[in-house]
Amino acid sequence: MSKPSLARGTRDFGPEQMAKRTFIFDTIRRSFQRYGFLPLETPAFENLSVLMGKYGEEGDQLLFKILNSGDFSGKLTDADWQAGSKPLTTKISEKGLRYDLTVPFARYVVMNRGTLAMPFKRYQIQPVWRADRPQKGRYREFYQCDADVVGTDSLLCEAEIVMLLHDILPALGIKDFTVKINNRKILTGIADMIGAHGMEGPLCVAIDKLDKIGKEKVVEELLERGFASDSISKLEPIFSLSGENDPFTELKSWLAESEVALKGIQELEEVWAMVKILGLENAKIEFDVTLARGLSYYTGAIFEVKANNVQIGSISGGGRYDNLTGTFGVPGISGVGISLGVDRIYDVMEELNLFPESQKTSTKVMISNFDEEAFAYGLSILPKFRKAGINSEIYPDSVKLKKQLDYADRKSIPFVVLIGSDEIQSGLLTLKNMKTGEQQKLKTEDIITLLNREDQ
Amino acid sequence: MSKPSLARGTRDFGPEQMAKRTFIFDTIRRSFQRYGFLPLETPAFENLSVLMGKYGEEGDQLLFKILNSGDFSGKLTDADWQAGSKPLTTKISEKGLRYDLTVPFARYVVMNRGTLAMPFKRYQIQPVWRADRPQKGRYREFYQCDADVVGTDSLLCEAEIVMLLHDILPALGIKDFTVKINNRKILTGIADMIGAHGMEGPLCVAIDKLDKIGKEKVVEELLERGFASDSISKLEPIFSLSGENDPFTELKSWLAESEVALKGIQELEEVWAMVKILGLENAKIEFDVTLARGLSYYTGAIFEVKANNVQIGSISGGGRYDNLTGTFGVPGISGVGISLGVDRIYDVMEELNLFPESQKTSTKVMISNFDEEAFAYGLSILPKFRKAGINSEIYPDSVKLKKQLDYADRKSIPFVVLIGSDEIQSGLLTLKNMKTGEQQKLKTEDIITLLNREDQ
Secondary structure, X not given: OOXXXXXXXXXXXXXXXXXXXXXXXXXXXXXXXXXXXXXXXXXXXXXXXXXXXXOHHHHHHHOOEEEXXXXXXXXXXXXXXXOOHHHHHHHHEEEEEOOOOHHHHHHHHXXXXXXXXXXXXXXXXEEEXXXXXXXXXXXXXXXXXXXXXXXXXXXXXXHHHHHXXXXXXXXXXXXXXXXXEEEHHHXXXXXXXXXXXXXHHHHHHHHXXXXXXXXXXXXXXXXHOOOOHHHHHHOHHHHHOOOOOOOOHHXXXXXXXXXXXXXHHHHHHHHHHHHHHOOOOOOOEEEOOOOXXXXXXOOOEEEEEEEOOOOOXXXXXXXXXXXXXXXXXXXXXXXXXXXXXXXXXXXHHHHOOXXXXXXXXXXXXXXXXXXXXXXXXXXXXXXXXXXOOOOEEEOOOOOOHHHHHHHHHHOOOOEEEEOOXXXXXXXXXXXXXXXXXXXXXXXXXXXXXXXXXXXX | OOOOOOOOOOOOEOHHHHHHHHHHHHHHXXXXXXXXXXXXXOOOEEEHHHHOOOOHHHHHHHOOEEEOOOOOOOOOOHHHHHOOHHHHXXXXXXXXEOOOOHHHHHHHHHHHXXXXXXXXXXXXXXXXXXXXXXXXXXXXXXXXXXXXXXXXXXXXXXXXXXXXXXXXXXHHOOOOEEEEEEEHHHHHHHHHHOOOOOOHHHHHHHHOOHHHHHHHHHHHHHHHOOOOHHHHHHOHHHHHOOOOOOOOHHHHHHOOOOHHHHHHHHHHHHHHHXXXXXXXXXXOEEEOOOOOOOOOOOOOEEEEEEEOOOOOOEEEEEEEEOOOOHHHOOOOOOEEEEEEEHHHHHHHHHHOOOOOOOOOOOOOEEEOOOOHHHHHHHXXXXXXXXXXXXXXXXXXXXXXHHHHHHHHHHXXXXXXXXXXXXXXXXXXXXXEEOOOOOEEEEOHHHHHHHHHHHOO
């Protein structure tokens, strides 16, 4: 007899967690819709030809691969067996689990580009899977909430993402946050400026860590990555940019000779201006020239959102990419996207105690079950509650009232209707408030009115 | 360059299908909640020790298995390689994709039985995966919507399932349906009666097909399965039960000597009585002594729901099981469950044209983009729409109006706000109804009022 357990790095979500997670998903979904994004869902698994080579070598390793069905090993040769796990994988596995929502989205756009109305704005809220080593706050199954616009290079999209974040996070109760923004073009310009043309990739990876490991270690890493000391010393302004009030003036004079950097700065200034016209006073946006977000496919704006005064790091990130579908043979589709991490947001909300107390999705009232007669009477009342839209149930067995009330209590049911012979005779039911212990005798209709008012 | 494709048997759900599917999910979820069921979600993959041996040999074959990460082949011996795919699988795969929602639910109950308030009523709406051969209407990834009560043997649960189905299906617009009910105990009694004690398993499998293949073929199959002709001839009453008005009288006299069959009949009569007290007039329930639903773990009531006058077969099924958690070493937890097949329901609703036309989740209004000045003006209007809860967007690029209107049209956006220099000067915006072509000049606030009224 097997004692069952969860697969490593996965979780069940019971009723209480589900209520909280649903609150997050619903809030995000509502905002996505209000901004004109339409829903998309893609399959949990994709052909490995779609997934492999899109996330770097480490990503390829972290893909969960599905064993081919049937006799997968029959046709393999000794050489296949002895070749090692990596080449062998390609012989016995053709499918893998979704690793993020971006590559499946790119596949969808390529496959449906003939019929999609461009620009195409889609949101997607689904789990992804990564064979990472599980640790605190890192799971092998987790949800992503993505919104992307493809098919336009209008900077409106960047401004809308800033707006969207200012819509979603306060609606979740997260009021103290910062949307950090950078532009890949500025990083490209800096690489040029310090005589390390084309090296903004490794440059990004290193300076992205400034927040975490400090200037000294970043310099070390840059040396290791092959940057000349001369180049590195030219980076000094990056470490000392103040730019509290006017983020761009200093930078513009430093990078005056780099056309591409100035273009990046100009783009950001336009986004700033549009956000202002969109009416966002005191936007919580901050230019951060060290922001690079590791990923190398961003070509314009780069976003990252941090909840302030909590332990948890970034809760959202994104940016503009100019070649989403290039790996599928369809170049030139530009897009901007943002991804929200539900698990991180959940942890922030727990830490700050932001979840609303009453969850409308749980049971509102339970009818007790004294004996056969009272049960039958209760059965005739129950449909009236439900017709009025009230989540309700009747206790299924005639057991001791204490046990029934205990059940209601553990299920956080706020009201119990007690029915005995008195109640049946008078038609006045006893409504017990489980929080206060208060009881009152009421007609069924009045109970309905009271319970529905409670929801306001 | 790879030309991307979907993995076999899987589907994307674009905006239009998502709107329809969301309507189904929301309707089902709302009903589940109104009946006091609480949400649960379990991981997409489970340890194979949890899944294997629960679905019969065919089920074991149809489980999608996940290849172990890292160097899965390093420690294998020549003997392992040569043993064939089945034994080899156990060496290189430890996890599998969820095959249904019942086994993960049983695992959850066993792992959490110390803290769950019993009876535990949960619903679960998630995809499942089966390595079946794909064909029309059969996919390798599909959603199930399950509601189960465990921890009580009260027949109220059976009655509530009948009620629940009468709640959900009409809410979806499916008004012509039949809830077929049988009881496993009756089938057990019949096996006893015809001198085939303990053979209700194969008996069920055969007579379950009566609807599909007819009496003659069923008799043939019974012979093949080892039933004596003598036993089979005693089955005659089954093929001729009328029971239109009173389903049980005939059966009771036929099975008068079988205690277990009479118990089964009595249980069904109680369910019938409770449904009546619950106020369901003209309940669309029908006793069907041939209903067995293949699966052998039902011990009491068996349900199946058919939408009438459509091609599609059953859209829901379920029943009572007395040993859900037995395979995990925890015997004696009784439960009743029902599972709704979203894909089947979707097809029925398409065939009967039952989807509501307006989907509140899509974009309601688009602001046009004539030139820079009009765009800035539009940007200042946009947040007002969103603050009023109206799904809205502004066209990102200053291209020809025709192209913008075409975009709105393809995205089924019902209203477009046209802004030019006239509109900016007067403050009266032109609201175009995309369906009628009608245009009117209105203040922003009046547009908001009009659009919000449209949603009523």
